[in-house]
Amino acid sequence: MTEPLGGLLSAPPTIVAAGVEVFSAALRQQGAGVTDVDWRPPGFGSADDLTQLALDPRRAAANRVAVERVLAAGSVLVDVRPAREVLDLPDRMLLHSGPPLTWETASGPMRGALIGACLFEGWASSVEDAERVLAAGEIALDPCHHHRTVGPMAGVTSPSMWMWCLADPAGGGQAWCNLNEGLGKVLRMGAFSDEVLTRLRWMRDVLGPVLQQAVRSRPEPLDVKAILAQMLQMGDEGHNRNRAGSLMALRELSPSIVAVDAPARDVAEVLRFIGGNEHFYLNLGMPTAKLAMDAARDVAGSTMVTVMSRNGTEFGVQTAGTGDRWFTAPANTPVGLFLGDYGPDDANPDIGDSAIMETYGVGGFSMAAAPAIVRFVGGTVPDALATTERMYQLTLAENPAMQIPIMGFRGSPTGIDVLQVARTGWLPQINTGMAGRVAGTGQVGAGLVQPPQACFEQALAALAEESRAA
Amino acid sequence: MSDSPGVRHVSLRSGVYADSVRLMQVSREIGDRPGVHAVVVAMATPLNLELAAGMGLAPDGDATPDQLLIALTATDDAELAAAVAAVDAALAARAERGEAQTIPARTIGAGLDGAADPALAIVSVPGQYAVAEAADAIAAGRSVLVFSDGVPVEHEVALKRAANDAGVLVMGPDCGTAIVSGLALGFANVVRRGPVGLVAASGTGAQQVSCLLDAAGVGVSHVLGVGGRDLSEAVGGLATLDALAALNADPATEHVLLVSKPPAPSVAARVAEVAQALDVPVRSAALSAEQPDLTAAVEALLADLGVAVPQWPSRPGTADAVPAGAVLKGFYSGGTLADEAMLIAAPVLGDVRSNTPLRPELDLGTDLGARGHVVIDFGDDALTVGRAHPMIDPTLRLEAIAGLAESGEPAVLLLDVVLGHGADPDPAASLVPALQAAGLPAVVALVGTEADPQGWSRQADALAEAGAAVFASNAAAVRHALALMGDQA
Numbered sequence: 001m002t003e004p005l006g007g008l009l010s011a012p013p014t015i016v017a018a019g020v021e022v023f024s025a026a027l028r029q030q031g032a033g034v035t036d037v038d039w040r041p042p043g044f045g046s047a048d049d050l051t052q053l054a055l056d057p058r059r060a061a062a063n064r065v066a067v068e069r070v071l072a073a074g075s076v077l078v079d080v081r082p083a084r085e086v087l088d089l090p091d092r093m094l095l096h097s098g099p100p101l102t103w104e105t106a107s108g109p110m111r112g113a114l115i116g117a118c119l120f121e122g123w124a125s126s127v128e129d130a131e132r133v134l135a136a137g138e139i140a141l142d143p144c145h146h147h148r149t150v151g152p153m154a155g156v157t158s159p160s161m162w163m164w165c166l167a168d169p170a171g172g173g174q175a176w177c178n179l180n181e182g183l184g185k186v187l188r189m190g191a192f193s194d195e196v197l198t199r200l201r202w203m204r205d206v207l208g209p210v211l212q213q214a215v216r217s218r219p220e221p222l223d224v225k226a227i228l229a230q231m232l233q234m235g236d237e238g239h240n241r242n243r244a245g246s247l248m249a250l251r252e253l254s255p256s257i258v259a260v261d262a263p264a265r266d267v268a269e270v271l272r273f274i275g276g277n278e279h280f281y282l283n284l285g286m287p288t289a290k291l292a293m294d295a296a297r298d299v300a301g302s303t304m305v306t307v308m309s310r311n312g313t314e315f316g317v318q319t320a321g322t323g324d325r326w327f328t329a330p331a332n333t334p335v336g337l338f339l340g341d342y343g344p345d346d347a348n349p350d351i352g353d354s355a356i357m358e359t360y361g362v363g364g365f366s367m368a369a370a371p372a373i374v375r376f377v378g379g380t381v382p383d384a385l386a387t388t389e390r391m392y393q394l395t396l397a398e399n400p401a402m403q404i405p406i407m408g409f410r411g412s413p414t415g416i417d418v419l420q421v422a423r424t425g426w427l428p429q430i431n432t433g434m435a436g437r438v439a440g441t442g443q444v445g446a447g448l449v450q451p452p453q454a455c456f457e458q459a460l461a462a463l464a465e466e467s468r469a470a
Numbered sequence: 471m472s473d474s475p476g477v478r479h480v481s482l483r484s485g486v487y488a489d490s491v492r493l494m495q496v497s498r499e500i501g502d503r504p505g506v507h508a509v510v511v512a513m514a515t516p517l518n519l520e521l522a523a524g525m526g527l528a529p530d531g532d533a534t535p536d537q538l539l540i541a542l543t544a545t546d547d548a549e550l551a552a553a554v555a556a557v558d559a560a561l562a563a564r565a566e567r568g569e570a571q572t573i574p575a576r577t578i579g580a581g582l583d584g585a586a587d588p589a590l591a592i593v594s595v596p597g598q599y600a601v602a603e604a605a606d607a608i609a610a611g612r613s614v615l616v617f618s619d620g621v622p623v624e625h626e627v628a629l630k631r632a633a634n635d636a637g638v639l640v641m642g643p644d645c646g647t648a649i650v651s652g653l654a655l656g657f658a659n660v661v662r663r664g665p666v667g668l669v670a671a672s673g674t675g676a677q678q679v680s681c682l683l684d685a686a687g688v689g690v691s692h693v694l695g696v697g698g699r700d701l702s703e704a705v706g707g708l709a710t711l712d713a714l715a716a717l718n719a720d721p722a723t724e725h726v727l728l729v730s731k732p733p734a735p736s737v738a739a740r741v742a743e744v745a746q747a748l749d750v751p752v753r754s755a756a757l758s759a760e761q762p763d764l765t766a767a768v769e770a771l772l773a774d775l776g777v778a779v780p781q782w783p784s785r786p787g788t789a790d791a792v793p794a795g796a797v798l799k800g801f802y803s804g805g806t807l808a809d810e811a812m813l814i815a816a817p818v819l820g821d822v823r824s825n826t827p828l829r830p831e832l833d834l835g836t837d838l839g840a841r842g843h844v845v846i847d848f849g850d851d852a853l854t855v856g857r858a859h860p861m862i863d864p865t866l867r868l869e870a871i872a873g874l875a876e877s878g879e880p881a882v883l884l885l886d887v888v889l890g891h892g893a894d895p896d897p898a899a900s901l902v903p904a905l906q907a908a909g910l911p912a913v914v915a916l917v918g919t920e921a922d923p924q925g926w927s928r929q930a931d932a933l934a935e936a937g938a939a940v941f942a943s944n945a946a947a948v949r950h951a952l953a954l955m956g957d958q959a
Contacts, residue, residue, distance in 0.1 A: 004716035005613050005639050007588040009692055009723075012653040016581035018603050019594030019618065023656055026891040032653050037581040038574035039595055039603070047598035054602035055628045060609050184517040337494035340521035341501070341508045375491045389573035393580045423602060424576040445494070 043425025044457045049464035053419050056467045058301030066296040066304045066320040067396040067415035070360070073295045074169045075228075075288035076221035080212040082204075084159035086176055087147050092123060093140040097155025097353040098311025099326040100143055103134045107312035109190025109348050112439030113154030114139070116192030120200050121158050127192070145307055146324075148294060149176045150286040150353035152279075153188035153435055154312065161200070162208030164284055166224060168291040175287035175294065179203055179211070182277040184442055189435040190348070191442035202269075206262075210270045214256035222252050224288045227281065228362065229401050232412065237370035238285045239354055239363030240431035240446055245281030250274045286353060289360035296320050296415075301470065303463050304396060305416040308359045308428065308451060312351035312435070317455040319418060322462050329454035334434050336376040336447015346444045348437040355430050355451075361399050361414030364429035364448065365391040369404045369412075373431050376447045387429050388413065394420045394428060418459045427451055476507060477550050478543045480522075480529050482514060486538040488561060493538075496560040500542065503556065505549030509542040511557055578614075579606035590650060594618055597643070601625045604640065608632045615655055615695065616642030619851055623704045626697065630708035639712050644851075645695035646859075646892075647673035649680070656695075657861060659890035660921035664689020665724035666771065667717040667750075669710055671700045674804025674849075674888055675729040675764060677917050678944055679755060682768045684919045685942055686780050691722040698805070701733030701756070707741045714741070718748040727771055729764070730756040731806050757806065762813035764806075765945040782946055785930045787939025789911030792954050793880035796911075798822065800845035800884040800948075801867050803860035807886045807915060807944045808847040814948045819843050819955075826850050838870055841879055846870065861893045868904045875908035883910045884951045886944060889918025889929060896924060898932035905936045912937065913951040915944035 018037040124130035185191040234244035302320035331349040357363035368388035391413040398411030427450040434445040512518040514533035527541035544550040575581035591607035597620025607614035621643035661684040670676035696709035745752035755767030802808035848860040941947035
């Protein structure tokens with residue numbers, strides 16, 4: 001027979017107390033182990049909504065289902081194909097990062113990337129012409145997230161761009177992401193100069209076909225999730241720092257790349273390009289996270305976040321319990337360090353689908369794995385540890401596949417719970433690049449940012465409303 | 471970009487490497503110097519060389535990415551030299567390691583993560599937020615004591631149903647007293663351990679019972695509080711039934727005593743039916759007109775145990791005669807003790823008015839100075855808004871005693887004083903002068919044990935010194951007060 005009340009009647013209990021501390025002293029005097037919770041009123045949300053969700057009998061099981069799907073999801077690289085084929089896009093549609101937006105509401109770097117994509121696709125003959133067709137609504141715009149796709153920064157994806165094609169062997173899901181262009185003046189940061197377009201054309205004509213042959217010739221698909229797991233043990237956090245991951249991806253792909261039937265100088269250029277790009281892995285990591293988070297979609301009663309994403313104007317959040325509904329608010333501007341003589345005034349508000357990494361529990365959530373990143377805001381190694389410690393209190397599980405050595409190999413904090421965000425008053429921590437606010441500028445820096453609280457306020461209210469109706 | 475270029479320094483160094491984050495930090499630090507206009511301290515990658523060129527700071531000759539580019543402009547040569555020196559100093563500087571910090575848990579859920587078992591949560595946050603914290607404990611498979619009041623009854627029911635599913639116990643809401651495996655939680659007395667398990671929908675009732683048992687040499691295994699509403703129609707005894715089942719399975723518990731204010735009859739019947747089927751004998755001390763006396767219930771239990779009923783501790787008072795027409799004024803801090811006083815006094819005195827009346831038509835409302843036979847529960851929620859419980863803060867009751875003396879109404883003053891963990895460390899210290907000033911005949915029910923921090927005899931002697939008659943049994947105290955009033959009764 002099991003002991004009643006979990007052994008409570010067999011031995012004096014350890015105490016975890018929230019609220020007035022008057023009794024804690026008396027308990028300590030009796031020799032009890034007492035942990036006083038640093039309780040404070042919730043950061044947001046009505047008491048009614050918080051209670052409604054706390055008492056929803058579906059919540060615990062639903063969150064368990066949702067987060068277990070996230071943890072179970074795998075990610076393997078199965079192909080590289082042009083977006084036109086993969087996404088079955090209607091003619092003259094561009095995908096972009098974040099929640100839905102229009103040309104009118106698009107920020108500088110988003111406009112720059114859209115202009116660049118129109119020029120790249122030959123839909124416009126000049127910058128002015130591109131601005132005209134975009135302003136006239138002749139080019140349809142749609143979020144990447146609506147197409148099982150993610151894109152860093154502006155995330156602009158056009159039919160001629162090549163896509164990494166990833167599959168989840170566990171759940172059968174698919175996700176796609178374009179190829180990373182490198183740093184500096186690049187389309188995803190809003191640049192559209194000849195240098196940018198020349199590189200995009202080379203990626204279309206040389207890089208994409210070489211990678212397709214290489215990936216297709218591998219005896220086994222590349223296990224992309226396994227690389228992410230190793231990166232966390234090598235000083236990367238998988239969002240702002242992808243050095244080890246990029247090199248590992250290169251190591252895995254290079255035997256197949258050199259065996260591709262292509263001119264040696266093209267092969268050499270492909271290897272040089274990949275080797276010179278510390279963020280090459282990011283565009284593999286993001287669809288890996290996307291596969292996991294999509295696996296947890298549509299779990300009624302779950303308060304877990306499935307998407308955090310920004311379009312340069314607004315930040316958008318989705319949850320497992322509210323399907324495809326976006327909860328949006330104006331995006332914050334990151335704080336961090338700047339390239340050259342760029343400064344805070346040059347930075348655009350937060351942009352990119354790459355916050356899918358934090359949604360998955362890496363990036364800012366695994367800051368402890370990459371203490372170098374906190375120095376963007378003048379932080380110390382203990383700050384990095386503290387950030388990850390805080391994120392554990394926002395999340396539903398520790399991902400056993402993503403271990404953080406300095407945390408005693410604890411799994412990364414995974415599965416953001418809207419209810420816990422409200423109760424702790426702590427917002428998710430995101431590591432990010434910074435694009436110049438003026439179209440055409442490119443990258444100006446990198447740093448840290450948090451979502452606007454309003455997204456989570458809306459999500460909480462909607463989840464409570466759904467709970468009452470259930 | 472600065473409009474006065476001033477002087478410039480551009481150099482390349484080999485054999486120096488720092489990562490880009492560190493170099494961006496150094497650049498910002500140097501750029502913040504007042505005499506410096508523009509600065510690039512970066513590895514000489516093509517991207518960084520392009521940035522430097524854009525600022526007019528391109529190095530001469532070929533640079534390679536493993537070289538460190540230091541390029542800056544300043545207002546004059548002295549500033550420039552100082553800035554270059556500052557770059558060297560910044561590159562050489564070691565970051566402070568910083569203080570290691572731990573992040574305290576902000577929720578019960580986070581606090582219970584990794585807590586050693588058995589673990590118990592105590593929630594005393596404002597009532598509207600208590601449910602989420604209690605739900606955390608249940609979800610973590612741990613029992614929880616909810617001290618908070620103001621939790622709506624439907625939420626209490628939801629919590630207790632979830633706890634039942636999880637095999638844990640919700641003590642409360644508004645539960646101030648429990649003893650679990652010898653650990654006193656909230657307002658509880660230092661009593662010996664023994665074979666009697668208490669299930670208590672009443673905090674001061676549980677304290678009275680456990681202290682009397684202690685005085686008889688009988689200890690308690692556990693005192694499981696269930697909250698004052700548990701035996702109401704709405705809650706249906708959910709926690710009482712769970713607590714009975716737990717004690718039934720507990721090897722240390724040989725007898726169970728159920729302590730409660732008057733329960734809903736249907737619930738009392740259901741609980742009795744369940745109790746009948748248990749292996750452990752269950753005796754009810756739930757108050758009612760038919761069973762008005764907690765002390766009698768303890769004495770019946772002692773008989774079950776084959777233990778002789780002792781002489782309950784007391785101290786004689788100095789009052790022997792009271793003025794004709796004196797009324798009973800019961801000023802209580804314990805709700806159940808107030809109920810017991812009214813149940814015992816009513817058959818003798820007739821109607822007793824109260825802020826927590828036996829029947830609605832006897833409600834005093836807010837008129838605590840009403841004349842006639844009155845019993846006031848100063849621990850009632852309506853009187854504790856914005857102040858501590860009278861077991862901690864005696865102010866309101868002391869004011870009432872002074873007010874009564876001033877009114878000149880002839881009266882016998884009946885008080886409870888509850889000792890133990892959490893209570894006023896020396897209640898006699900404030901009560902003795904108040905009684906002396908009032909000069910009224912006084913009877914005190916002193917609930918506590920010798921082992922309590924305040925010491926039963928120490929408090930009893932001080933109160934007796936002030937002329938009060940003191941009883942360990944509230945029922946005995948009430949009967950003594952009635953006896954003093956003898957003739958009119």
